[in-house]
Amino acid sequence: MSRPILESINLTRTVSIDNKPRTIVDNFSFQFQQGGSYLIIGPSGAGKSSLLRLFNRLDEPTTGTIRFHDKDQCNYSPCKLRRSIGYLFQTPYLFEGSIIDNIRYADSELSDDDITRLTDMVHLRSNLIHSGSSRLSGGELQRVAMARLLAMSPEVILLDEPTSSLDPTHTETIEELIGEIRRKHSVTVIVVSHDPAQALRIGGDALLMVEGRLIETGPVEQIVNNPQTEFGQLYRDRKLS
Amino acid sequence: MNNPALTEVVISLLLVVASLAITRYWKINVAKDISLGSVRAFVQLIAVGYVLQLVFDIESVWLVLLCLAVMILIGAQAAASRIKGFRGSFAITLLAMTVGSFFTLASMLALNIITMEARYIIPLGGMIIGNSMNATALTLDRLTSDVKNNRLAIETSLALGKSWRVASVGFVRSAATTGMISILNFMKTVGIVALPGAMTGMILAGADPLEAVYLQIIVAYMLLAAVVVTSIVTVELTIRKFFTRFHQLTLND
Numbered sequence: 255m256s257r258p259i260l261e262s263i264n265l266t267r268t269v270s271i272d273n274k275p276r277t278i279v280d281n282f283s284f285q286f287q288q289g290g291s292y293l294i295i296g297p298s299g300a301g302k303s304s305l306l307r308l309f310n311r312l313d314e315p316t317t318g319t320i321r322f323h324d325k326d327q328c329n330y331s332p333c334k335l336r337r338s339i340g341y342l343f344q345t346p347y348l349f350e351g352s353i354i355d356n357i358r359y360a361d362s363e364l365s366d367d368d369i370t371r372l373t374d375m376v377h378l379r380s381n382l383i384h385s386g387s388s389r390l391s392g393g394e395l396q397r398v399a400m401a402r403l404l405a406m407s408p409e410v411i412l413l414d415e416p417t418s419s420l421d422p423t424h425t426e427t428i429e430e431l432i433g434e435i436r437r438k439h440s441v442t443v444i445v446v447s448h449d450p451a452q453a454l455r456i457g458g459d460a461l462l463m464v465e466g467r468l469i470e471t472g473p474v475e476q477i478v479n480n481p482q483t484e485f486g487q488l489y490r491d492r493k494l495s
Numbered sequence: 496m497n498n499p500a501l502t503e504v505v506i507s508l509l510l511v512v513a514s515l516a517i518t519r520y521w522k523i524n525v526a527k528d529i530s531l532g533s534v535r536a537f538v539q540l541i542a543v544g545y546v547l548q549l550v551f552d553i554e555s556v557w558l559v560l561l562c563l564a565v566m567i568l569i570g571a572q573a574a575a576s577r578i579k580g581f582r583g584s585f586a587i588t589l590l591a592m593t594v595g596s597f598f599t600l601a602s603m604l605a606l607n608i609i610t611m612e613a614r615y616i617i618p619l620g621g622m623i624i625g626n627s628m629n630a631t632a633l634t635l636d637r638l639t640s641d642v643k644n645n646r647l648a649i650e651t652s653l654a655l656g657k658s659w660r661v662a663s664v665g666f667v668r669s670a671a672t673t674g675m676i677s678i679l680n681f682m683k684t685v686g687i688v689a690l691p692g693a694m695t696g697m698i699l700a701g702a703d704p705l706e707a708v709y710l711q712i713i714v715a716y717m718l719l720a721a722v723v724v725t726s727i728v729t730v731e732l733t734i735r736k737f738f739t740r741f742h743q744l745t746l747n748d
Contacts, residue, residue, distance in 0.1 A: 310654055312743055332741045337656035347651040360655050406656060 258285040258324070259442050260309065260339070260410055265318035267304060267466075278304045280466035281318070286410070291436050291458035292444045293474055297494040301466035302446040303344070306412045309444070310341040322410075340408030344415045346399035348387035353378070353398050356387070360405040372401040376431060393424030400431065410442040411435070417452065429455055450478045450490070462486055464494060508533070550613050559613050563600075566624045567592050574632035581639050587732045588631045595627040595725030596620065599717055608713060619717065622693070626678060626718045627725040634674030634729040641666040642737050642746075649744050659738035667730045674726030678719050685715060 265282040268275050279301045286292055294302045307313045309320060311332050320327040327335060348356050357372055358364055364372075373383055376397040387395060396416060403411065413432065417425040429452065436443050436458075447453050453460060453474050460474035462485070469485045470477055481487050488494050511533045518525050550558055571589035578584045600620060609615040642649065645666065652662035685691055686708075690698075693714050697707035739745055 311741060312650060312653060314739070314741065314743065332743070333656045333658055336654055341654040343647065343651060343654070345647060347647045349648070349652075359652075402655065 256287040256289055259288040259290075259322065260286040260444075261321040261324075262305075262309075263319045263321065265305075265308060265320065266316050267301075267308060267313060268316045278466050279308060279315070282463075282466070282468050283318075284461060284468060284471070286442055286444065288409075288442060289440050290442050291456075292442075293453045293456060293458050293460045294444060294446045294463060295450060295453050295460055295474075295477065295489075296448065296463035296469075297489065298448055299465075300448075300463040302448070302463055303414050304466075305463070306341060306414050306444070306446055309410070309412055310339055311335055312341070337406045338408055339410040339412065340403040340406055341412045342396075342399055342403050342414060342416055344418050346395045348390075348395060348398060350386075352386055353383040353390075356398055357402050357405050360402045364405060368405070372405055375404060375435075376401045377427070391424065392420050393427055396420065396424070396428055397431065400428075400435075404435070408441065410444065413443065413445045415446055415448065418448075425452070432456055454478055462489060464489065504537075547613075547617060550617060554613055556611060559611075559616050562617055563596065563620045563624070566621060567596060570624050570628035571631075574628045574635070577632045578635050578639060581635070583736060584635060587635060587729060587736075588628075590732060591631045591634075591725045591728040592624060592627045594728045595630070595721045596623045598724045599623050599721040602720065603713075603717060619714070622714065622718065623721040627721050629677060630674040630722040630725045631729045633677075634670050634726045635733055637673040638666060638670035638730055638733050641670060642734075642744075646744065646746060653742055653744065659734075659742045659744075662742075662744075663734050663737070667734050670733075671726045671730045674729065675722055678715075678722045682715055682719065685711070691715075 261284070263283050265279055266277060267279040268277045270276070282301075282305060294305065296302055304313070308315055311320075311327060322330065322335065322339065330338075349359055353373075354369055357369055361368075369383065370380070373380065378394065378397050378401060382390065382394065387398070390398065400416075416432070417428050420428060432443065432445060433456065435441065443458075445456055445458075447456070457474055460472065460477040461468055462470045462477050462481070462483075464485045470481055470483045472482075476482075477486060478490060481490050485494070511529065515526055515529055518529065546562075550562060567589065571585060571592050574588040574592070575585040600616065600623065603609045603619070604611060609619065642663065649662045649666075653659070681691075691711055691714070694707045694711040697710060698704055737744060737746070
């Protein structure tokens with residue numbers, strides 16, 4: 255039986271917007287099991303990305319705790335924690351230099367064989383790896399960012415709308431890549447998506463968030479097609495912005 | 496040239512009148528600025544002349560230190576006021592200018608290049624503080640705008656397990672370089688493109704040109720040290736304000 259790798263307990267984050275407090279993650283509690291595959295879905299502004307930033311400790315929660323391997327997040331050094339809980343941003347950013355330089359940024363001790371293994375894993379053409387990022391398409395940029403993330407050998411991967419800036423063809427290849435990573439590696443994958451159709455294609459357990467709160471959880475087919483809550487039905491009927 | 500007296504100063508006002516006439520003829524609307532600027536320059540410099548006379552006559556270490564402190568305070572305020580939307584900029588410019596200025600003056604005293612006399616400390620201190628002010632303002636401005644404009648780059652680095660120091664090192668280095676650029680350019684072109692003020696002043700006052708050159712070289716090295724120290728202190732103090740102890744970027748200001 256799997257056990258929780260990441261757990262959030264009554265997680266809340268309140269920020270100040272125009273000098274007014276606004277709760278962007280509201281009392282969020284959930285256990286993510288080791289090796290599990292999760293989709294965080296919900297309308298724009300539901301707090302999905304903010305939640306991932308808390309898991310990666312790029313932001314501090316206002317109240318509540320996050321536990322990793324049954325230990326409070328605060329017991330880990332933030333830098334070590336981020337290498338175990340990898341975070342892929344919505345817009346990939348590549349540093350100056352070649353693709354190899356970018357992958358080695360995550361781990362300077364990677365051998366050439368390691369680089370080949372990683373680029374193969376994300377289906378990146380080998381003739382590209384010595385070139386800079388300016389020659390890459392949006393899909394290739396995302397794949398380099400993915401290879402760089404995998405170079406850290408994270409136990410949890412947080413993917414924040416990984417296809418939001420891609421065209422349909424590249425979207426499909428990235429979705430396939432997410433499926434492959436889930437199948438071939440014993441890594442916990444948490445994907446944020448605002449698109450119910452994409453959520454169905456990726457599959458897994460879904461968590462529906464609305465206005466910072468966790469509304470409903472269950473298999474993605476159920477949450478998207480047959481939600482049990484009023485908010486879930488509104489989301490299915492595209493009545494939530 | 497005779498040693499200038501008030502008569503010569505008044506006569507030189509003819510150049511201001513000429514400037515007014517020329518700009519008026521060309522319909523360049525700066526008459527108010529020229530008039531105000533000329534009056535201000537006159538009043539401010541006359542006032543500072545009397546103050547310097549007093550300070551040189553009294554020759555007290557405390558009075559010299561007080562003058563330096565006032566100059567640094569005003570300079571730090573001017574530098575900080577150039578940076579909009581960044582809380583705590585005055586404390587940074589004040590500390591950076593104080594460290595940069597006192598490090599340089601103390602080194603010059605320790606190396607016996609100058610002695611603790613008001614007629615050395617005040618003018619050299621003024622030059623040091625002026626250059627430190629520009630260095631801290633340029634460095635602070637560059638670093639704050641770079642960090643704010645490169646949030647994704649910095650957070651990508653943090654998310655890859657890098658420390659705040661590693662995530663920001665490129666921006667810190669380029670900001671510090673920005674603060675030093677003007678003194679570095681000055682040193683490259685000094686004597687070729689223009690003769691600097693201190694040297695010109697000495698030559699006009701009748702000093703031996705070689706003696707004036709020696710002083711100018713010392714001044715150039717002195718300003719370099721002040722600007723380097725001020726820029727480094729500025730980036731070190733500023734960059735810390737952007738990160739929490741958990742290596743998180745904060746852009747609340």
